[in-house]
Amino acid sequence: MAREPELAARQAHRAEIRSRWLLSAPALIIIFVAAVGPLFVMLAYSVMVRGDYGDVRFGEFSSEGWFNVFFQRDIFDDTITYADAHLSIFWRSIRLSLITTVSTLILGFPTAYFIATRPRHTREVWVFLITIPFWTNLLIRTFAMQEVIRNEGVVNTLLQALGVIDQPIQILYTDWAILFGMVYVYLPLMVLPLYASMERLDFRLVEAGYDLYAGRFAVLRRIILPLVKPGLVAGSILVFIPSLGAYVTPRVLGGGKNMMLGNLIELQFGAGRNWPLGAALSITLMVIVMVALLFYVRNASRSGATGHG
Amino acid sequence: MPEPLRVNERRVAVEARNISKVFGTGEHALRALDDVSVGIAENEFFTLLGPSGCGKTTLLRLIAGFEFPTSGAILLGGEDIATLPPYKRPVNTVFQSYALFPHLTVAQNVSFGLEMLGKPRGEIEARVAEMLKLMRMEQLANRRTDQISGGQAQRVALARALAPAPKVLLLDEPLSALDYKLRKEMQLELKRMQAETGITFIFVTHDQEEALTMSDRVAVMSAGKILQVGSPRDIYDRPAERFVADFIGETNYLAGTVQGVDGGRAEVLLKTGGRISASYSEGMTPSGEVTLVVRPEHARAVEGAADLSGAVEDIVYFGTDTHIHTRLDDGSAFTVRQQNSRNAVLPFARGDRIGIVVGDDAAQVLRD
Numbered sequence: 202m203a204r205e206p207e208l209a210a211r212q213a214h215r216a217e218i219r220s221r222w223l224l225s226a227p228a229l230i231i232i233f234v235a236a237v238g239p240l241f242v243m244l245a246y247s248v249m250v251r252g253d254y255g256d257v258r259f260g261e262f263s264s265e266g267w268f269n270v271f272f273q274r275d276i277f278d279d280t281i282t283y284a285d286a287h288l289s290i291f292w293r294s295i296r297l298s299l300i301t302t303v304s305t306l307i308l309g310f311p312t313a314y315f316i317a318t319r320p321r322h323t324r325e326v327w328v329f330l331i332t333i334p335f336w337t338n339l340l341i342r343t344f345a346m347q348e349v350i351r352n353e354g355v356v357n358t359l360l361q362a363l364g365v366i367d368q369p370i371q372i373l374y375t376d377w378a379i380l381f382g383m384v385y386v387y388l389p390l391m392v393l394p395l396y397a398s399m400e401r402l403d404f405r406l407v408e409a410g411y412d413l414y415a416g417r418f419a420v421l422r423r424i425i426l427p428l429v430k431p432g433l434v435a436g437s438i439l440v441f442i443p444s445l446g447a448y449v450t451p452r453v454l455g456g457g458k459n460m461m462l463g464n465l466i467e468l469q470f471g472a473g474r475n476w477p478l479g480a481a482l483s484i485t486l487m488v489i490v491m492v493a494l495l496f497y498v499r500n501a502s503r504s505g506a507t508g509h510g
Numbered sequence: 511m512p513e514p515l516r517v518n519e520r521r522v523a524v525e526a527r528n529i530s531k532v533f534g535t536g537e538h539a540l541r542a543l544d545d546v547s548v549g550i551a552e553n554e555f556f557t558l559l560g561p562s563g564c565g566k567t568t569l570l571r572l573i574a575g576f577e578f579p580t581s582g583a584i585l586l587g588g589e590d591i592a593t594l595p596p597y598k599r600p601v602n603t604v605f606q607s608y609a610l611f612p613h614l615t616v617a618q619n620v621s622f623g624l625e626m627l628g629k630p631r632g633e634i635e636a637r638v639a640e641m642l643k644l645m646r647m648e649q650l651a652n653r654r655t656d657q658i659s660g661g662q663a664q665r666v667a668l669a670r671a672l673a674p675a676p677k678v679l680l681l682d683e684p685l686s687a688l689d690y691k692l693r694k695e696m697q698l699e700l701k702r703m704q705a706e707t708g709i710t711f712i713f714v715t716h717d718q719e720e721a722l723t724m725s726d727r728v729a730v731m732s733a734g735k736i737l738q739v740g741s742p743r744d745i746y747d748r749p750a751e752r753f754v755a756d757f758i759g760e761t762n763y764l765a766g767t768v769q770g771v772d773g774g775r776a777e778v779l780l781k782t783g784g785r786i787s788a789s790y791s792e793g794m795t796p797s798g799e800v801t802l803v804v805r806p807e808h809a810r811a812v813e814g815a816a817d818l819s820g821a822v823e824d825i826v827y828f829g830t831d832t833h834i835h836t837r838l839d840d841g842s843a844f845t846v847r848q849q850n851s852r853n854a855v856l857p858f859a860r861g862d863r864i865g866i867v868v869g870d871d872a873a874q875v876l877r878d
Contacts, residue, residue: 405605406609406611408576408605408609411575411576412575413622413670414597414627419626424611428612
């Protein structure tokens with residue numbers, strides 16, 4: 202008799218656990234099917250033998266895909282050398298992404314500061330304006346950018362009309378074009394988290410800094426920057442990661458020759474018909490991102506910045 | 511070279527000369543300060559007292575450099591600093607909200623100003639240790655500012671502002687966030703700090719008690735103007751205007767007509783019939799109908815006829831003293847405050863007719 206309530210309690214507890222799992226099941230299924238699952242598929246593809254017309258030969262394993270990420274074998278004498286082309290694309294991608302992140306930071310910081318220091322009701326208008334580009338499809342915006350910077354485009358026509366230049370400047374299909382495009386596309390992703398941090402910034406602390414003999418630059422470096430660091434970190438991550446894997450912008454603005462990682466991977470799955478290499482490149486990209494993230498986040502949190510106050 | 515201005519034979523540290531400050535323009539323009547002039551002496555504990563919106567904080571922010579005057583000059587040691595940015599003024603502020611840097615430790619907060627001044631490391635460390643010792647906060651040096659109590663935060667704010675040894679320390683209602691007991695402690699502490707450091711303190715408050723107990727001199731402000739500047743005793747005993755009398759302590763008002771003026775004293779025929787001699791502030795010549803102010807504890811209730819007469823409406827016992835509320839013959843109210851002693855019993859009760867002695871040195875003629 203005395204056991205009954207205990208038993209009932211245990212059953213209720215079990216039922217609760219069951220219902221928790223049931224409730225989170227849809228989310229878990231989506232995460233596994235859509236994110237974790239494909240990762241394993243990629244991993245599997247990267248260690249199989251490439252098919253002649255794309256795809257892979259199932260069940261036949263080979264390290265060729267991973268080998269080709271970093272090395273290449275000469276087709277005549279089988280000597281092994283570094284895959285310079287791949288490595289230079291890695292390097293170009295990382296470099297362009299870093300420059301993009303820094304550029305959006307330099308442009309986005311004053312913008313966010315400007316918005317955060319407006320009166321409350323006008324701030325909302327500015328934030329709204331920042332989000333307007335999101336209304337248009339990325340591809341369309343990128344093609345519009347092409348119109349602006351091509352040799353007969355707005356910029357060159359205007360500069361020629363003003364007599365600043367005689368010959369159109371070749372911007373399109375250069376790394377500059379990719380950089381312009383990416384900065385344009387990712388700038389809002391930097392401004393918004395920075396603004397969110399700055400809006401919470403207590404500007405009386407800025408006054409306190411001025412009061413304690415800190416000039417404008419010292420206040421920026423010693424007070425504002427440490428306090429908005431969470432927004433800075435978030436913005437940098439939001440810009441750096443997608444720029445590293447950017448595909449549309451380098452393709453449309455960089456032309457065929459200035460490849461970035463995204464384009465290289467696409468090439469392997471498409472015309473290159475080398476799926477194992479494509480899969481291995483994708484995973485390499487992911488590892489780079491994760492290492493960069495870990496490094497960055499740990500570095501940022503170690504300096505002890507907290508967002509409140 | 512012009513003669514340096516002196517206040518009570520002391521050199522002036524800060525002088526505001528015809529300062530006006532207008533916020534906004536056109537219809538929305540707000541005149542926060544209206545032609546304010548005041549001199550604050552070196553090593554003085556000077557208080558700006560007034561209700562919220564009277565301009566006291568604006569005046570403080572002008573001295574700190576967070577705002578710039580619409581017109582007028584601010585002199586620091588005889589030099590006009592009105593256009594200098596705050597980081598070029600040897601003036602530090604203790605903020606109402608403390609505004610401690612949340613990303614720095616207590617010690618780092620205190621050393622901030624010294625670092626910005628480019629002091630050598632050894633000197634900074636010594637000075638920070640000295641300040642923390644002065645505030646009795648040595649153990650908390652490495653705490654984060656969100657790990658200390660309100661009273662401690664207050665001390666850190668004070669230490670941070672005092673560390674660079676400013677010529678003038680500005681305090682913007684620094685005690686308002688503390689509870690009563692802590693506030694009392696900090697009042698004494700601030701007084702001690704000021705005496706030990708010898709730095710000029712300019713203290714802003716709306717708390718009259720705080721102003722009276724801590725200050726060497728008090729400036730009472732209202733609606734962007736300074737109404738009266740004087741020692742706490744002056745302000746309390748000889749308020750120049752009705753606002754000052756009202757704002758500080760309890761007050762009785764008597765109406766009367768000036769009969770004659772002689773040697774700084776006015777003979778006033780009261781509306782209730784009596785005739786008393788009253789003091790008045792410098793620079794005015796009372797005439798015609800005037801209002802006199804009498805503090806409740808400066809008058810005495812007696813049996814029989816005196817300067818005033820009226821009926822007792824209520825007697826309220828307060829422990830240290832007793833308040834006798836009376837209705838004078840002309841219908842106005844008058845309160846007398848009498849100190850209690852163990853054996854004395856008031857010789858009258860509610861409803862009795864009594865006399866009130868004002869005496870010759872209790873009444874002050876108000877400026878219109």
